[in-house]
Each structure stands twice: as C-alpha cells, then as structure tokens.
Amino acid sequence: MIKRVLTERIAKTLFGGKAVVVLGARQTGKTTLLQSLSEQESNRLHLNCDEPIVRTQLQDVNLTELRNIIGEAKLVFVDEAQRVKNIGLTLKLVADNFKQVKLLVSGSSALDLASEFKESLAGRKRDYTLYPISWEELSAHQGYLQAKAQLESRILYGMYPEVITSPGEEDELLYELVDSFLYKDLLSFQGIRKPDVLSKLVQALALQTGSEVSYNELSQLVGVDKNTVSNYIELLEKAFVVFRLPAYSTNARNEISRSKKIYFYDTGIRNAVIGNFNPLSLRTDTGALWENFLIAERMKLLGNHRIRAGMYFWRSVAQAEVDYVEMRAGQLRAFEFKWNPKAKKKKPRAFLNTYDAEVSFIDRDNFISFLMPE
CATH class of the missing domain: 3.40.50.300 (P-loop containing nucleotide triphosphate hydrolases)
Structure with a gap:
C-alpha cells in the first residue's frame, strides 16, 4: 500500500x-x-x-x-x-x-x-x-530513480492508486473509472439533466486543456446556454473531475482579470475522456498535458501539507503569458513550463515589469523540486 x-x-x-x-x-x-x-x-x-x-x-x-x-x-x-x-x-x-x-x-x-x-x-x-497519489508519495514508495523513470507513464495514465499498481492494465482501468464515477455517479445527481451534454462538455474541456475557457464558446459547441455550461462545470469541480485556475491581476488596465483555465485533477482521466494514450513523442498536446500534470501535482503538494497559497495564471491584453503564478506568504512566484529542457527560455518581461517576482522554468529535468516540500 x-x-x-x-x-x-x-x-x-x-x-x-x-x-x-x-x-x-x-x-x-x-x-x-x-x-x-x-x-x-x-x-x-x-x-x-x-x-x-x-x-x-x-x-x-x-x-x-x-x-x-x-x-x-x-x-x-x-x-x-x-x-x-x-x-x-x-x-x-x-x-x-x-x-x-x-x-x-x-x-x-x-x-x-x-x-x-x-x-x-x-x-x-x-x-x-484526498487527491490521487502525489509525486511525493510515489517517490517515497518507489524511490527517486524509479519514480522519475516512469514520468511519461504518469503523465499519460495519471496517478490513481490502482492505475499505478497495475502496469499493463492502465487503459482498461481508466475507461472503467470514467464510465463509473465520471458519468454514472455524476448523472445520478439531480442537477444533471442532459447526459449527452455532459459528455460533450467534458470532452471539450479535455481538448482545451491549458487554454483559456470561454463559456460562450462552450455553450455554442455543446448546444446549451451559458448558464447550463457554468452549472455543469461547477458540478464537475465538486465531483473532483476538473478545477479552475483564475487569472492573476491587481486590476491593472493591461491585464486580463476575468479569464480562467480549466484543468483535470488527473491527466489519465483526461486522456481517457478523449481516448488518447499515445506516447508524448506522437502527440500535439504534450505541452498542455505537461502543464496540467504539473499544476495538478502542485495543488496536491499544497493541499497535502495544508499550505495556503493562491494559484493563478497570468496574461496581459497584449497576449503576454505566464503559465502559473503562486502567491504564498506574501511572496509572488512565477513559473513557466517546458517539457523539453533545451527549449528556448525567455523571461516574461511584461510580467516582470509589472511585478517584483521570482521566475522559474520547470522542465522534465528539474521538475522534482517543484513537486516536493521545500
């Protein structure tokens, strides 16, 4: 165990x-x-x-x-x-x-x-x-080297306990999880009156991982009004399927303040929803998956250790972006996520010109420090 x-x-x-x-x-x-x-x-x-x-x-x-x-x-x-x-x-x-x-x-x-x-x-x-297994828990159970060796598998198949302990059966287990708790459990609640809409909405959110979400666009895509989309997303949050990441702003005129991104608590569930467990080298959504994985794992770290921190992303009206911004104990920290350690790393000047903050780049070589207690 x-x-x-x-x-x-x-x-x-x-x-x-x-x-x-x-x-x-x-x-x-x-x-x-x-x-x-x-x-x-x-x-x-x-x-x-x-x-x-x-x-x-x-x-x-x-x-x-x-x-x-x-x-x-x-x-x-x-x-x-x-x-x-x-x-x-x-x-x-x-x-x-x-x-x-x-x-x-x-x-x-x-x-x-x-x-x-x-x-x-x-x-x-x-x-x-209680979230799915955290990186800290996985590393303590399997050891630093073994845990790191299966990073790609954990991004593809996620961190549910049975998925981790049943290599070779991940696809089947994840499809069962989606069919049972995601659809059967959720559909048993009174607030869900249109099962087909829920299915379309979850798939749309999975395909927009890492992007800003527009309720108006989603309503047109799934064929219901904006309020229904908002209600269903709230239900998905309360059922621990997805969570929202708000935009960070101090009400500066050049910042986006009302936008939001939506991530899945578990990337394995996300991949099961769209039926894609292809290796990262064959995917077009590797960057979005990496971002989702890191932010979900950071949430587990903060939650498990009862650390109070604000979690955000940042974007300016001119489209300058920071993947993840964290306000903790009065200190603002910014993080940019790159799967490839050799990818070009450009500091977010627009953000740094506005805020006194530390900026870190997280890639697959140095990610562990981001997911472990300090």
Whole structure:
C-alpha cells in the first residue's frame, strides 16, 4: 500500500477529539486510508453507504434507531456519505449525543456534503481532500530513480492508486473509472439533466486543456446556454473531475482579470475522456498535458501539507503569458513550463515589469523540486 501524506495528520485530528471528513474522487484511496486508521480502535463500526440497506437505515434516522445502530462502538466510519439523503442531520445527531464516538466520514463528492457538514458539524470537524497519489508519495514508495523513470507513464495514465499498481492494465482501468464515477455517479445527481451534454462538455474541456475557457464558446459547441455550461462545470469541480485556475491581476488596465483555465485533477482521466494514450513523442498536446500534470501535482503538494497559497495564471491584453503564478506568504512566484529542457527560455518581461517576482522554468529535468516540500 502506498503511504499517504495525510495519514498522520488525519490520525492526530481523529484521536484528538474532532470528527474527520475526507472528500475526494472515487478510487483515490479514501476507504483504504480511513479503514487503516479505524483499525486502531478495536470497537468500531463501518457503515458503507453504497449498500442500499445502510442508506435506508441512515436516512432520516431518529435518536433511538441511531443508538441501536451504533451500539457500543467507539469509532464510527461512514463511507461514501453523499449517498445518504440528509446525512448531515444524522451526523449531527451522532456528534451531539455520542460524545465518546470518534467519527470518520468519507465522500466522493462535495455536491451536497459541504453545505450539510458546514451547518451540522460546525466547529467539531476537520476537512481534508484526498487527491490521487502525489509525486511525493510515489517517490517515497518507489524511490527517486524509479519514480522519475516512469514520468511519461504518469503523465499519460495519471496517478490513481490502482492505475499505478497495475502496469499493463492502465487503459482498461481508466475507461472503467470514467464510465463509473465520471458519468454514472455524476448523472445520478439531480442537477444533471442532459447526459449527452455532459459528455460533450467534458470532452471539450479535455481538448482545451491549458487554454483559456470561454463559456460562450462552450455553450455554442455543446448546444446549451451559458448558464447550463457554468452549472455543469461547477458540478464537475465538486465531483473532483476538473478545477479552475483564475487569472492573476491587481486590476491593472493591461491585464486580463476575468479569464480562467480549466484543468483535470488527473491527466489519465483526461486522456481517457478523449481516448488518447499515445506516447508524448506522437502527440500535439504534450505541452498542455505537461502543464496540467504539473499544476495538478502542485495543488496536491499544497493541499497535502495544508499550505495556503493562491494559484493563478497570468496574461496581459497584449497576449503576454505566464503559465502559473503562486502567491504564498506574501511572496509572488512565477513559473513557466517546458517539457523539453533545451527549449528556448525567455523571461516574461511584461510580467516582470509589472511585478517584483521570482521566475522559474520547470522542465522534465528539474521538475522534482517543484513537486516536493521545500
């Protein structure tokens, strides 16, 4: 099992008296991680909400029924909690009336859970996001040299745990992941009323990786209004499929301030959506894939270590660009991504003329420092 960076941090929270809520896409290892933590308590209860009988028991349950369900358990692990309607109220009953119970909750979507938990467990919980395997975790598990040797494979097939540990089966596993959590899970939510539109939209976003996204253009492309596009993208974000990177601006007149780019949390999922696992040497989107991979991995690094930082890109009205800009502890840093170490590296003068910032070029020879704790 690949050890996760969050393990010790979550354990301290759980055994320190607070409820733990872990969100993240399906198959990122939430159940495995939380089961390993729950095993530290001999008297425990695992409630898998994928099972219909569990969903029925937990939905709109009263206190007497809840006492019967929990019994003498000292730790309760509620797995895939988003599957239960009004689960926030049930968890509030547990937190209010079972002070001796350590509460572990996992969810594969922030579609409903975030607002429910905010109200029901306010001040009594800690939230964590479990991403696919990070480069730091991969390197610790396999060793520096072996991890670096499979860089191209990780860009093509991504960082889901089962994909990493099943060489030769990556394509099949990724197509299964896309069919199950990306479409079946998402389509089960009320907000998705047009399955064909969702499929077209995800493919359009995959083909525009690394480019600025126009909701107007997307609406024309997939045949729905701009508001529907916006709503569907928000749902994709909450299901941990894609994330938005806003433009950095201090409201200077020569800067783009409202634009956004959209990236996939995992490049393997992105490639499965468009059905392209060709080697990087045969692709026309290598630069965009490299950019997506690095930014997603940087997000994992910051998230896993609870580092507060603003993540952006930058572009001027005159089309000068910086791939990635990070504001952290009051310091502005800029990064340009080049897959080829020999590619021409030109400093972004327009950006440097506007901001006092450090600029670094990240390529396949020096990328590791960008993805590891400082």
